[in-house]
Amino acid sequence: MLNIVLFGPPGAGKGTQSEKLIDKYNLAHISTGDLFRKNLNEGTKMGKLAQKYMDEGNLVPDEVVIGMVDERIKEREETNGYLFDGFPRTIEQAKALDRLMDKNETPISTMISLDVPEEELITRLLERGKTSGRPDDQNLDKIKTRIQVYQEETLPVATYYKEQKKYNDVVGVGAIDKIFENICKEVDKHL
Numbered sequence: 001m002l003n004i005v006l007f008g009p010p011g012a013g014k015g016t017q018s019e020k021l022i023d024k025y026n027l028a029h030i031s032t033g034d035l036f037r038k039n040l041n042e043g044t045k046m047g048k049l050a051q052k053y054m055d056e057g058n059l060v061p062d063e064v065v066i067g068m069v070d071e072r073i074k075e076r077e078e079t080n081g082y083l084f085d086g087f088p089r090t091i092e093q094a095k096a097l098d099r100l101m102d103k104n105e106t107p108i109s110t111m112i113s114l115d116v117p118e119e120e121l122i123t124r125l126l127e128r129g130k131t132s133g134r135p136d137d138q139n140l141d142k143i144k145t146r147i148q149v150y151q152e153e154t155l156p157v158a159t160y161y162k163e164q165k166k167y168n169d170v171v172g173v174g175a176i177d178k179i180f181e182n183i184c185k186e187v188d189k190h191l
């Protein structure tokens, strides 16, 4: 199995690159942000719970996120593995993911971190906000909160994967296809 964690700050291009990766390698896409937005649109209890955190640009509590991912993994799609996008975002989530994957005897193969400077992230998110309909992309203060939350709560996850020798840095600026090519170079080592 090929299990990839695609990591990076909001606006790094995780969603764009995920679409290409799941297509090329036949992976199940697990985007916790997308799953929360789906729950929100469907008006579920979990969606309502997540909304206030999402609206403020804060992280949804670990137990809620982990429970949701656990349920999603249990769906057991016929794919070559999983692509985790926007998850894990805390050390607690990273540990829980390892436990879930160990249980299924399919460890994380590699972690790819998209590197994009902060100013570029802000420009991209404001641009995306014009068409995405996402309230969290349309307000500069919320965007800054999300980047700060990333730096304070999510960045330690990079160290977690460095310690496991699974961390790989890819430049996330430039042509989408060039970035994809660089990601694939790392992914191909695990086929």
Ligand code: AMP
Pocket: 010, 032, 033, 034, 036, 053, 054, 055, 057, 058, 059, 060, 061, 065, 085, 086, 087, 088, 089, 093, 136, 146
């Ligand atoms: P995203 O689409 O990945 O930018 O996520 C949008 C929002 O959903 C985030 O700002 C968080 O409020 C919430 N969210 C998504 N993934 C997670 C996660 N792994 N842990 C906690 N909150 C999350």
